[in-house]
Amino acid sequence: MTRTVPREHPFILKAFRTYLQFVNSGLYFKKEHILGLENVPVNGTPTVIVSNHQNCLNDPLCVCLKLTDRRMNFLARANVFNNPIINKTLRAMGLLPAYRMGYEGLSHVRKNSETFEDAGNALMGGETVMLYPEGGHQDKRWLGTFKLGYLRIAFAAAEKMNFEQDVMILPSCNHYSNYFHARTEMLIRFGKPISLKPYYERYKEEPRATMMEINSLVHSTIKDMMLHIEDIEHYDQIDWLRENEYGKKYAREHGYKKNYLPSRLLSDQALVNDLQKAYEKHPEEMEEVYKDTATLIEGIKELNIRDWLFRYNPNLEALLLRGLGLLILLPLFIVSIIPTGLLFIVPEIFLKKMIKDQMFVSTFRVAVSALVTIPLCFILPVVLLWIYVGFWWALGYFITFPMMFFLAWNYMRLFMKFLGTWNFRAPKNRKKVKELRRLRNSIFKRLDDMI
Numbered sequence: 001m002t003r004t005v006p007r008e009h010p011f012i013l014k015a016f017r018t019y020l021q022f023v024n025s026g027l028y029f030k031k032e033h034i035l036g037l038e039n040v041p042v043n044g045t046p047t048v049i050v051s052n053h054q055n056c057l058n059d060p061l062c063v064c065l066k067l068t069d070r071r072m073n074f075l076a077r078a079n080v081f082n083n084p085i086i087n088k089t090l091r092a093m094g095l096l097p098a099y100r101m102g103y104e105g106l107s108h109v110r111k112n113s114e115t116f117e118d119a120g121n122a123l124m125g126g127e128t129v130m131l132y133p134e135g136g137h138q139d140k141r142w143l144g145t146f147k148l149g150y151l152r153i154a155f156a157a158a159e160k161m162n163f164e165q166d167v168m169i170l171p172s173c174n175h176y177s178n179y180f181h182a183r184t185e186m187l188i189r190f191g192k193p194i195s196l197k198p199y200y201e202r203y204k205e206e207p208r209a210t211m212m213e214i215n216s217l218v219h220s221t222i223k224d225m226m227l228h229i230e231d232i233e234h235y236d237q238i239d240w241l242r243e244n245e246y247g248k249k250y251a252r253e254h255g256y257k258k259n260y261l262p263s264r265l266l267s268d269q270a271l272v273n274d275l276q277k278a279y280e281k282h283p284e285e286m287e288e289v290y291k292d293t294a295t296l297i298e299g300i301k302e303l304n305i306r307d308w309l310f311r312y313n314p315n316l317e318a319l320l321l322r323g324l325g326l327l328i329l330l331p332l333f334i335v336s337i338i339p340t341g342l343l344f345i346v347p348e349i350f351l352k353k354m355i356k357d358q359m360f361v362s363t364f365r366v367a368v369s370a371l372v373t374i375p376l377c378f379i380l381p382v383v384l385l386w387i388y389v390g391f392w393w394a395l396g397y398f399i400t401f402p403m404m405f406f407l408a409w410n411y412m413r414l415f416m417k418f419l420g421t422w423n424f425r426a427p428k429n430r431k432k433v434k435e436l437r438r439l440r441n442s443i444f445k446r447l448d449d450m451i
Helices: 011-028 058-066 083-093 112-124 147-158 198-205 207-225 232-243 245-253 262-283 283-303 308-312 315-353 360-388 391-425 426-448
Strands: 031-035 047-051 072-075 094-096 128-129 169-176 185-190
Touching: 011 058, 011 198, 011 360, 011 391, 031 058, 031 262, 047 058, 047 147, 047 207, 058 072, 058 112, 058 360, 072 112, 072 147, 083 094, 094 112, 112 128, 112 283, 128 147, 147 169, 147 207, 169 207, 185 262, 198 207, 198 360, 232 245, 232 262, 245 262, 245 308, 245 426, 262 283, 262 426, 283 426, 308 391, 308 426, 315 360, 315 391, 360 391, 391 426
Parallel strands: 031 185, 047 128, 047 169, 072 094, 072 128
Antiparallel strands: 169 185
16 A cells, blocks of 8 residues: 655644643543554554544544654534634644534535545545544433545545545544543544445445445444443433442453453443343333432432442441541642642633533643643743752652642542541431432342343
8 A cells, every 4th residue: 555654743733742641641531541553554544533522622632642653633613713823723733624514504514625625635645534423522422323524535535546545444432431520541442444445436336325335334333342322211320320339240240340441341331231131121120220220319419429338338437547547648638739729720610611511521621721720830830940949949849740739639539538428427318328228229139130
């Protein structure tokens, strides 16, 4: 296969990507899992990466920060390009505007021809184009229908190259242990690439039928790789069951690693499949289970506790020891929160004032951290210390800042667990906890019998 050498990103953009790597992979996510890298075509091969869209900016950002050997181009919602300065910056970073009927209207959708042209030219230059054919992000672990735009771009580029150069479609999926919280885990999985070359002759005769066939193959491939919960009516109950202690119990009993995200994804896929089969065989019984699960979820939220407390059932001594530990660590927390506090406070201010779609939560946290709080809390103090105090003070702050961030974050997480344990053990909640425990045990037993 003939390959070309893609354009190089300017040095300043490479430096910015390195900085984003520190923010995204070093601070925001606790761990990232990249599977199937061997399936990614060699740099210089015209490649279209197609993925589910679960988490706004984090989806393309994580891929971009992992595939650093190539020139990446992304199609993003057009409204973020409205500002001329932002428009120029985003295009320099490889982003292209995608106009959608439901958002920008028919008159603007026609502008997609320019975007498709630019994306096709990028492919002809041996670059990689990534897009999300669902046309927007989902607010659930579910795969929507795919539009054909990515295949139109790919075949148009192949046609301009006289159908002599292969164009690859690379299915991929994103999966998150939690959409909204920092210091969680995420997973990117690349499937086997699909060569368009065997379809060229048929495409010349039946373009739409050919694209529909390939689109169906790509869609089913991605659906098999990701967690797809098809039962939207009972989505909240299914998602809660697989995410909490029942899902962990299922993983343990079926030989999966409950704390290893790639293995847990396989376990969750199997559990969701088993729940669907159980519903098909026992619809009335499963309706009762889902109804009771909704009651259990509401009760747990009302008490502000967590499901894991029912399994571990911490006693009063454990509660007092945890409180004592928090008290001992309090001075370290105070020292750590002073320089890092803005990282926790400022994003929340933005979220409360600006975010209506919850799937933008992590996007804004990463963006505000990268553009506002980390420059203020980390970069500026390092520079000022170097200028006015000395290199070694600056180096010391540079090294200890991430440690202070992790300490402050984990202290707050442990404090929330302490409060949850306190609520779980509180005498005023004893009767309610006992009722919820009985309901929980009943749900788990009925599910075990049907699964």
